[in-house]
Amino acid sequence: MTTPDEAAGTRPSTPAEATRNDPHRLPDVSGLVVGILGGTGPQGRGLAYRLAGAGQQVIIGSRDAARAASTAAAIGADVRGADNATTARESDLVIVATPWEGHAELLATLRAELAGKIVVDCVNPLGFDKKGAYALTPEEGSAAQQAAALLPDSRVTAAFHHLSAVTLEDRQIEKIDTDILVLGDERAATDTVQALASRLPGARGLYGGRMRNAHQVESLVANLISVNRRYKAHAGLRITDV
Amino acid sequence: MTTPDEAAGTRPSTPAEATRNDPHRLPDVSGLVVGILGGTGPQGRGLAYRLAGAGQQVIIGSRDAARAASTAAAIGADVRGADNATTARESDLVIVATPWEGHAELLATLRAELAGKIVVDCVNPLGFDKKGAYALTPEEGSAAQQAAALLPDSRVTAAFHHLSAVTLEDRQIEKIDTDILVLGDERAATDTVQALASRLPGARGLYGGRMRNAHQVESLVANLISVNRRYKAHAGLRITDV
Numbered sequence: 001m002t003t004p005d006e007a008a009g010t011r012p013s014t015p016a017e018a019t020r021n022d023p024h025r026l027p028d029v030s031g032l033v034v035g036i037l038g039g040t041g042p043q044g045r046g047l048a049y050r051l052a053g054a055g056q057q058v059i060i061g062s063r064d065a066a067r068a069a070s071t072a073a074a075i076g077a078d079v080r081g082a083d084n085a086t087t088a089r090e091s092d093l094v095i096v097a098t099p100w101e102g103h104a105e106l107l108a109t110l111r112a113e114l115a116g117k118i119v120v121d122c123v124n125p126l127g128f129d130k131k132g133a134y135a136l137t138p139e140e141g142s143a144a145q146q147a148a149a150l151l152p153d154s155r156v157t158a159a160f161h162h163l164s165a166v167t168l169e170d171r172q173i174e175k176i177d178t179d180i181l182v183l184g185d186e187r188a189a190t191d192t193v194q195a196l197a198s199r200l201p202g203a204r205g206l207y208g209g210r211m212r213n214a215h216q217v218e219s220l221v222a223n224l225i226s227v228n229r230r231y232k233a234h235a236g237l238r239i240t241d242v
Numbered sequence: 243m244t245t246p247d248e249a250a251g252t253r254p255s256t257p258a259e260a261t262r263n264d265p266h267r268l269p270d271v272s273g274l275v276v277g278i279l280g281g282t283g284p285q286g287r288g289l290a291y292r293l294a295g296a297g298q299q300v301i302i303g304s305r306d307a308a309r310a311a312s313t314a315a316a317i318g319a320d321v322r323g324a325d326n327a328t329t330a331r332e333s334d335l336v337i338v339a340t341p342w343e344g345h346a347e348l349l350a351t352l353r354a355e356l357a358g359k360i361v362v363d364c365v366n367p368l369g370f371d372k373k374g375a376y377a378l379t380p381e382e383g384s385a386a387q388q389a390a391a392l393l394p395d396s397r398v399t400a401a402f403h404h405l406s407a408v409t410l411e412d413r414q415i416e417k418i419d420t421d422i423l424v425l426g427d428e429r430a431a432t433d434t435v436q437a438l439a440s441r442l443p444g445a446r447g448l449y450g451g452r453m454r455n456a457h458q459v460e461s462l463v464a465n466l467i468s469v470n471r472r473y474k475a476h477a478g479l480r481i482t483d484v
Contacts, residue, residue, distance in 0.1 A: 002365075003284060003285050003366075004406055004467050005476060042245060100244065131452060133244075135458060165245040207472045208468060209374075209465040209469070212373075215377065215458070216462045219457075222455045223455050224481075226451035226452065226455065227451070227481060227484060231484045238479070239479065
């Protein structure tokens with residue numbers, strides 16, 4: 001059978017190459033304004049709280065600007081609130097944390113505002129029935145690929161799928177014990193998102209593959225829900241040997 | 243958006259319930275004879291080496307009984323080799339570690355030998371091109387569901403997808419730093435496979451969901467291949483907060 005070892009590459013041959021290619025060297029993202037669409041939901045609020053706590057400027061977006069403003073005030077840490085279009089326009093990097101229902105409709109309206117920007121899709125298309133959660137397969141392959149199709153002028157990536165919103169929002173918890181897989185087809189964009197993910201205290205942003213491999217990362221949340229139910233946990237993922 | 247917290251249950255209300263439902267209480271599997279179909283490949287050899295080293299009786303199966311016997315002799319630790327049908331017949335629990343190509347054809351011939359037994363599918367249906375690995379989607383949804391469809395008289399589960407064969411076979415490495423997600427629809431079967439997985443030194447078998455959620459676990463190997471390539475690693479997975 002196929003094992004994960006198949007394609008492990010060789011090490012760079014010279015010190016100069018090693019420095020240039022070092023996958024742990026990430027850009028400084030501390031000056032970026034981060035917008036969060038769907039920022040009034042638990043995931044959006046949790047990310048806003050953690051990123052702002054790490055010193056990032058954060059704007060949370062909502063259809064309802066007043067609701068965004070009151071949620072932002074409740075989070076504190078200088079988080080601002082605005083309607084989704086304003087949030088997209090005034091941010092350098094935009095996280096999409098909306099429900100799967102309405103994902104396409106919202107992004108289609110923001111193509112101009114999101115042009116040229118890094119967009120981080122963290123939406124998990126799931127269905128639920130009596131047996132629990134199961135994966136939905138978007139026509140484009142994944143929510144992230146749907147975003148890329150709708151936002152041809154943006155630099156679309158995928159990340160932040162496996163975070164527990166309960167943990168993110170729990171102010172008694174100092175460190176988020178998880179790695180964050182970042183997917184995308186453009187190295188500079190995934191490096192930037194990895195750097196941002198690594199600003200969450202305790203967390204680490206790691207490259208996790210190309211956009212075409214986003215579906216399984218999104219739908220793995222169905223499995224984590226099963227883990228959480230069986231073990232009464234708020235599970236996270238760590239990648240070993242990296 | 244949907245987060246993994248959605249369906250986290252409540253804690254059992256009485257000590258008796260807590261004991262009965264304790265997901266960490268697993269059966270003693272030390273007396274089971276474990277067969278490994280496709281046992282002469284790197285994954286099969288690595289699992290045989292680790293399970294036999296933990297004291298399990300192991301038979302590795304191959305189309306070619308002589309090849310199975312010589313591979314078994316090379317592994318040592320009392321591992322036996324046989325043709326696939328004999329391996330299936332003489333084992334209590336059978337791991338399917340064949341290539342995806344030929345998976346269906348092999349299992350279809352072993353329905354009688356595998357009747358009533360726990361079958362553990364660890365096959366990852368992947369395609370490869372110049373950009374790396376990508377997920378294939380079997381008609382049945384996943385390799386494990388294909389196995390279940392072909393083996394209606396067996397107790398089919400899915401596990402051991404994310405193990406590095408290089409790490410398993412490396413005799414300098416004492417502990418396998420990874421959790422092993424075990425999927426299936428029958429609690430007694432997944433508990434048994436979790437117990438077996440936990441016999442790999444350093445590893446831990448955790449329940450990972452129902453069969454219908456096997457596809458994303460199988461295809462996550464494409465992402466781990468990307469991780470391995472980027473970080474020159476042999477990545478494993480740990481589930482945190484469990």
